[in-house]
Amino acid sequence: MANNSVIILAAGKGTRMKSSRPKVLHEISGFPMLYYTIKDAQKLSDDITVVLFHQSKLVQETMEKYFEGINYVIQDHQNYPGTGGAVMNIDVKHEKVLVLNGDMPLIEADELEKFSQIDADIVMSVIKMDDSSGYGRVVIDGDEVVKIVEEKDATDDEKAIKTVNAGIYLFKRDILERYLPKLSNDNAQEEYYLTDVVELAKNDGYKVAPLYVKEENFKGVNSKYDLSCAEEIMQRRIKKNFMLSGVTMHLPDTIYIHSDVEIEGESVIEHGVTLLHGSKIINSHIKANSVIEDSKIVDSSVGPIARIRPKSELYDTHIGNFVEVKKSILKGVKAGHLSYLGDCEIDEGSNIGAGTITCNYDGKNKYKTIIGKNVFVGSDTQLVAPVVIEDDVLIAAGTTVNKDVKKGSLAISRTNLKTVEGFFDKFFKE
Ligand code: UD1
Ligand code: MG
Numbered sequence: 001m002a003n004n005s006v007i008i009l010a011a012g013k014g015t016r017m018k019s020s021r022p023k024v025l026h027e028i029s030g031f032p033m034l035y036y037t038i039k040d041a042q043k044l045s046d047d048i049t050v051v052l053f054h055q056s057k058l059v060q061e062t063m064e065k066y067f068e069g070i071n072y073v074i075q076d077h078q079n080y081p082g083t084g085g086a087v088m089n090i091d092v093k094h095e096k097v098l099v100l101n102g103d104m105p106l107i108e109a110d111e112l113e114k115f116s117q118i119d120a121d122i123v124m125s126v127i128k129m130d131d132s133s134g135y136g137r138v139v140i141d142g143d144e145v146v147k148i149v150e151e152k153d154a155t156d157d158e159k160a161i162k163t164v165n166a167g168i169y170l171f172k173r174d175i176l177e178r179y180l181p182k183l184s185n186d187n188a189q190e191e192y193y194l195t196d197v198v199e200l201a202k203n204d205g206y207k208v209a210p211l212y213v214k215e216e217n218f219k220g221v222n223s224k225y226d227l228s229c230a231e232e233i234m235q236r237r238i239k240k241n242f243m244l245s246g247v248t249m250h251l252p253d254t255i256y257i258h259s260d261v262e263i264e265g266e267s268v269i270e271h272g273v274t275l276l277h278g279s280k281i282i283n284s285h286i287k288a289n290s291v292i293e294d295s296k297i298v299d300s301s302v303g304p305i306a307r308i309r310p311k312s313e314l315y316d317t318h319i320g321n322f323v324e325v326k327k328s329i330l331k332g333v334k335a336g337h338l339s340y341l342g343d344c345e346i347d348e349g350s351n352i353g354a355g356t357i358t359c360n361y362d363g364k365n366k367y368k369t370i371i372g373k374n375v376f377v378g379s380d381t382q383l384v385a386p387v388v389i390e391d392d393v394l395i396a397a398g399t400t401v402n403k404d405v406k407k408g409s410l411a412i413s414r415t416n417l418k419t420v421e422g423f424f425d426k427f428f429k430e
Contacts, residue, residue: 003094003095003096004094004097004098005045005048005049005092005093005094005096005097005173006044006047006048006099007050007051007086007087007090007097007100008034008037008038008041008048008049008050008051008100008101008102009051009083009086009099009100009101010022010024010037010050010051010052010059010101010102010103011051011052011053011056011074011075011086012053012054013053014054014103016222017224017227018223018224019224022054022055022058022059023102023221024037024059024102024103025058025059026224026227028105028227028231028234029231029235029238029258029259030258030259030260031066031259031260032063033103033105033221033227033230034050034102034105035063035066036105036107036259037101037104037107038063038066038070039066039067040107040109041098041112043109044098044109045094045098046093047071047092047094048069048070048071049070049072049090050063050070050071050072051073051074051075051086051090052072052073052074052075053075056072056074060072073089073090075088076088076089080192081185081191081192082185082189082191082193082194083191083193083194083195084180084193084194084195084197087099087176088180088192094173095172095174096170096172097170097171097176098112098169099168099169099170099171100168101168101220103220103222104168104218104220104221105221106217106218106219106233107168107218111213111217114211115168115170115211119209120207120208121171121172121175121201121208122169122198122206122207122208122209123169123170123209123210123211124138124145124148124165124168124169124170124198124208124209124210124211125165125166125168125169125211125213125218126138126140126164126166126211126213127163127166127212127213127214127215127218129162129215130162132159132161132162132163132164135151135164135165136148136149136150136151136164136167136195137151137154137159137161137163137164138161138163138165138210139158139161140210144208145198145202145208145209145210146199146202146208147199147202148165148193148195148196148198148199149161150187150189152187152188152189153187153188163210166220167218167220168218169194175197175201175206176197178201179196179197179200180197182200183197183200219233234259235256236252238257238259238261239252239255239257242257242263242269246266247266247268247269248266248269249268249269250269250270250271250288251271251272254271254272255269255271255272255273255274255275256273256274256275257274257275258275258277258279260277260278261275261276261277261278261279261280262279262280262281264280264281264283265284266283267281267282267283267284267285268284268285268286269281269286270285270286270287270288270290271288272288272289273286273287273289273291273292273303274291274292275292276291276292276293276294277293277294278310279292279295279297280295280296280297281297282296282297282298283298283299284298284299284300284301284302284314285300285301285302286301286302286303287301287303288303288304288305289303289304289305290302290303290304290307291306291307292307293308293309293310294309294310294311295308295309295310295311295312295313295314295325296313297313297314298313298314298315298316299315300314300315300317300318300319301318302319303319303320304321305321305322306319306321306323306325307323307324307325308325309325309327310326310327311327312325312326312327312328312329312330313329313330314330314333315330315331315332316332317331317333317334317335318334319336320335320336320337321338322337323335323336323337323339323340323341324339324340324341324342325342326340326342326343327342328341328343328345328346329344329345330344330345331346331348332347332348332349332350333347333348333350333351333352334350334351335351335352335356336352336354338354338355339354339355339356339357340356340357341356341369342360342361342366343358343360343366343368343385344360344368344369344371345368345369345370345371347371347372347373348373349374350371350374350375350376350377351376351377353376353381353397354379356377356379356381356382356383357381357382357383359383359385360385366385367386367387368385368386369383369386369388370387370389371383372390372391372393374391374392375391375392375394376393376395377389378394378395378399379397379398381395381397381399381401382399382400383401384400384401384402387401387403387405388404389404389405389411390407390408390409391407391408393408393410393411394409394410394411395412396410396411396413398413398414399411399413399414400413401413
């Protein structure tokens, strides 16, 4: 399919989303819907044009963070509203043009390949549905499409048709060049319908072939409910792929994974785990209800109920419950309970006691804590950064470490305990 051009329609307002955010920027599995469409289009074509109108600057700037070499055009929406107006006056490089919608994030490149395997002047995607409401109905005669009728223009007989237009087409370029100028807006929505190109071409004897596709792949998102349904479908796909490649998942429906996360080796992901942007899990066990973002976890166990925040790297490390790690590199470390480890480096054989806190922020700047090998950090220790603890150090429970500690030392800061015998009865009973 490399010699087809692609036009992605993304100018619509998305009124039914009831949102100030442009429809195609609503996210599923961590990325805007339009991101997925462009990503798959890039696998097929070197000539991609995205048609924008509503909040075009925001949409374009967002996509430019992810992609290079994409053409953006602004639809003349005032004069030529509608899907037909959207594809008018676009210069395309190749002889065939695949038209995609920016609100169909579940389509994958191999589905799109099928369009070019059919020999016709127009190939259009159709779905058979029990409930066809909301879609354009497709009138088919034998193995050819006769016309598409939008719901708002359909007669009762046409409304009863169960075969609908999924909204993706492969056109020969000269068909678009010939018929787009002939479109009229004489219809219920007073819009220029791309779908009318089909009837015009058919009447002149061109061949329009239907390509039957699955609803699961060609689902359009028009509301926030649709958005959640599309995300569920994508989540199931993501998790199925991991499980087939050897990852164990417990109650996968309760696990949430962004689409760029990588999981390798014999990793185990327990229920309720959230794996976000940029995370990479290798041969590790992530226990129930932990959240990991933009971090690398190698040969380690995390959780239950732990939070690993961005730019952390764990190697051969055990992180237990209620431990928060941020922007830290831990190698061969145990931190079993209730700690905050931020902006630190901790080396092999070190043990972090319950309640340990790196005080990494003075209200203005962030500072680093560096802990060497075989350091035993007693419970309820505060490490006031910047601070360096050398190898083989013992820090007594309850210590506030506010200066560097030399190799082999004990660090202890504690006020002496005072006891008053007989106090209890005196205080409560007399
Ligand atoms: C369209 C089809 C309908 C089909 C359905 C499938 C037309 C006339 N109808 O209807 O037959 O069953 O898709 O989902 O094409 N857009 C623009 N500019 C515009 C209007 C829309 O770029 O002026 C874009 C939208 O951003 C969207 C796509 O075109 O990505 C489809 O628009 P939408 O309003 O959702 O069309 P439907 O009414 O769903
Ligand atoms: Mg739609």
